[in-house]
Amino acid sequence: MNTPLSRLDWAIIALYLLGVVGLGVTAGCLRRKGERGGEGGHYFLAGNTLAWPVIGLAMFAANISTVHLVSLAEAAYKHGLVFGNFEWMAGFTLILLSLFFAPLYLRSRVATLPDFLERRFNRGCRDVLSVVSLFSAIVIHMGVALYTAAWVLRGILGLAPGATLLGVDALLLFIVVLGLLTGLYTMLGGLLAVVWTESLQTILLFVGAVVITVVGYLKVGGWSALAATLASHPHPLAGAAGSGVAADTGRFLSMARGASDPSGLAWYSILLGYPVLGIWYWCCDQTIVQRVLAAKDEKHARLGPLFCAFLKIWPVFFFVLPGVICVALVQQGAFGGAAPQTAADTYTFLVTRLLPAGLKGLVAAAMLAAAMQTCSAALNSTATLVAYDLFKRRRPDLDDRTLVAIGKVTTVAGTLLAIVASPLFGHYSTLFEGINKLISYVAPPITAVFLLGVFWKRASGKSAFLTLLAGMGLGAAMFVLDWFAIYKGDFMLTAFLLFLACLAIMVATSFLFPEPLKEEARALVWEDWREPLRQKCGSGLADYRVVSALILVVFVALYAVFR
Numbered sequence: 001m002n003t004p005l006s007r008l009d010w011a012i013i014a015l016y017l018l019g020v021v022g023l024g025v026t027a028g029c030l031r032r033k034g035e036r037g038g039e040g041g042h043y044f045l046a047g048n049t050l051a052w053p054v055i056g057l058a059m060f061a062a063n064i065s066t067v068h069l070v071s072l073a074e075a076a077y078k079h080g081l082v083f084g085n086f087e088w089m090a091g092f093t094l095i096l097l098s099l100f101f102a103p104l105y106l107r108s109r110v111a112t113l114p115d116f117l118e119r120r121f122n123r124g125c126r127d128v129l130s131v132v133s134l135f136s137a138i139v140i141h142m143g144v145a146l147y148t149a150a151w152v153l154r155g156i157l158g159l160a161p162g163a164t165l166l167g168v169d170a171l172l173l174f175i176v177v178l179g180l181l182t183g184l185y186t187m188l189g190g191l192l193a194v195v196w197t198e199s200l201q202t203i204l205l206f207v208g209a210v211v212i213t214v215v216g217y218l219k220v221g222g223w224s225a226l227a228a229t230l231a232s233h234p235h236p237l238a239g240a241a242g243s244g245v246a247a248d249t250g251r252f253l254s255m256a257r258g259a260s261d262p263s264g265l266a267w268y269s270i271l272l273g274y275p276v277l278g279i280w281y282w283c284c285d286q287t288i289v290q291r292v293l294a295a296k297d298e299k300h301a302r303l304g305p306l307f308c309a310f311l312k313i314w315p316v317f318f319f320v321l322p323g324v325i326c327v328a329l330v331q332q333g334a335f336g337g338a339a340p341q342t343a344a345d346t347y348t349f350l351v352t353r354l355l356p357a358g359l360k361g362l363v364a365a366a367m368l369a370a371a372m373q374t375c376s377a378a379l380n381s382t383a384t385l386v387a388y389d390l391f392k393r394r395r396p397d398l399d400d401r402t403l404v405a406i407g408k409v410t411t412v413a414g415t416l417l418a419i420v421a422s423p424l425f426g427h428y429s430t431l432f433e434g435i436n437k438l439i440s441y442v443a444p445p446i447t448a449v450f451l452l453g454v455f456w457k458r459a460s461g462k463s464a465f466l467t468l469l470a471g472m473g474l475g476a477a478m479f480v481l482d483w484f485a486i487y488k489g490d491f492m493l494t495a496f497l498l499f500l501a502c503l504a505i506m507v508a509t510s511f512l513f514p515e516p517l518k519e520e521a522r523a524l525v526w527e528d529w530r531e532p533l534r535q536k537c538g539s540g541l542a543d544y545r546v547v548s549a550l551i552l553v554v555f556v557a558l559y560a561v562f563r
Contacts, residue, residue: 005156009361016204016365020372021181050294055304058291060311062141062377063090064205066148066367068319071432073347076323077340078237078245079263080252081562083432084316085270088255091555093278094309095548099532101283102292102301104454104524111293111388113286120453120524122461128468130389132442133286134382140442141287141378142179142418144435149371150174150422151431155348156364175422178368182375183415208366209318212347215354216325219334226328227253233331236339249331252324255562264490273492276499277436280443284450287381299537302544309551313558326350344431375418382414383407433491440495441479445471448502452510457517457525463509471502 005013050058075083110116114133118126150171154163163170220226230249238247246262256267282288282305295301326346330339340349351363387403387410398406424434445468452459478494481487517525526532537544 005360005364006357008358009364012358012361013365013368016368017181021184049296050291050300050304051296052300052303052307055291055295055300056307056311058377059288059305059308061205062288062291062374063308064315064374066152066371066374067144067431067435068315069205069209069367070148070152070344070347071435072315072319073323073326073350074343075263075432076252076320077326077343077346078323079261079265080249080324081255081316081320082257082261082263082265084320085255085265085274086432086436087312087315087320088555088558089270089274090278090282090312091309091551093275093282094305094312095551096279097283097289097292098302098305098309098544098548100454100526100529101289101450102295102305103298103532103535104526105289105293106295106298106301107523112385113284113289114385114389115393116524117449117453117464119518120521121449121459121464124465125449125461125468126389126393128465128472129446130385132446132472133385136285136442137287137378137382137385138414138417139421139424140435140438142375142414143421143424144431145371145374145378146175146179146418147171147422147424148431149178149367151344152348152367153364155345156352156360158352172423175419178371179375179415179419182372183379183411204362205366206314206318208363209322211359212350212354212363213318213322213325216322216329216350219354220325220328220332226325229328229331230324233328236327236330237343249327252327253562255559265492266490269490269492269496272496273440273490273494276447276495277439277443277492279447279451281439284446286385287378290377290381290384299542299544302537303542303547306544306547306551310554313554322347322350375415378418379411379414383410386410437482437491438479440491441475441498442472444475444495444498445502448499448506452503452506453525455526455529456510457527458510458514459506460510460513460515462513462515463506466509467502467506470505471498474498474501 072083072087105113105116108116108119110119112130112133114126114129117129150173153174154170157170159165159170165173217223217226220229230252233249234247235245235249237245251257251261257263257265259266259268292301292304295304323343323346326340326349329335335353338353340346347367351360355363384407387406391406392398392403448471449459449464449467453464475498478487478498482491533545541547
């Protein structure tokens, strides 16, 4: 039976909302002594005061959204742990950010990554990346977060798809309310409000995720019972029209799959395609990297991403595994023959059937936390991009107060645009598929330009600009073909092939249109890829090289266990 939320649950949710908004507003009213950059530096980069624990937590929080709670459980219910590759592969790209990208970003002292690209190449590259970064923040980060949060609340309330509340479509009403609340404290508090609330929300998110995982794990009977149940029973959705699942669930606990696997994520697709998506997302996307730009110094800028990499170990166990546990519980008949109506309802199904009053409210609050923290991060990045890349660049005389005012107006506009864009993700079979498909069409040219720009001195500004334009055109064409079902291929391999095409374009045009390396760009290119590995920064476990090696070993060991 689907038990509704109790008054205690609603009280917990209400207190959470009031607490987060209050914390964000308080952050906006406080100024720390000794902050660099004046009012604008405080609002957009938290006065360059962030230490590595806050950077790591804030990066993790900006990445984790309701998509992870809902869509990873949904994907795991259909295909097992294989979608956990998107979590563990992130660890390798975060090591790249720490070793090779973060020191160059700190060295340039830029407020935005488009600004970095202009210093390395030219203004045209900055303009293209600004537009793409705005699209990414509003649609990919905020849009999907609002949509999934609304879907979760609809499920917890027991409302059917298309149901109305207060005379309005319930899904749309939830999107609007969550968007406006997040926009309020982000507009008033700036980046400091974002990182404060993100740190709190990440803790709450993990508490909720751990609770649902532990309760489900104990109910299923432990790991041996889980594996045995999956190996001996057919999938609950097997045979259902359009389910896209295999009847055999014996491989559900494996991360490496073959070409014929129904998930469509063969091991070689992940190995080739994920680095293209991951380098853009973790090393070149303003929403994520802005926390590194706000670091105290290079040491904290390097260690922050590595702490985030450590945190990325756990989503497989607390966000993906619950979907697999749900399959086994349904196979065992733990819910009296009941099962999720669709795979997308997996997480809310577990919440409403496994947890007592109070804990339901806690997990519901965690879901709201996941959505709001991603939205607030994207909103602050959007405000920074507009203030610095669209206004400050054209009118260098603008004072900090004016820039902050522009940022606040942008936050309001970004909130409204994200609310409008969020229903886009209802088009895809799963939300996780939708977000990663969009990234696979956006990421290849940016990944190619940043990689060659950082490691190859002969990469020219004209070649970078042409590569960005051509790559975006190719990505847009693939998006149209996929949207209208003209071509539906392996999106990870598609991303890799687009990346190879962009590399070829940039190398060829660099020789066709050679340019001398600008003097200001010399500090933004590594003379030798081993150069950043020779730089000492901290000692013992504070040495980024030691921490990088440890994290690398941990992820390799995890893949060896779950191969």
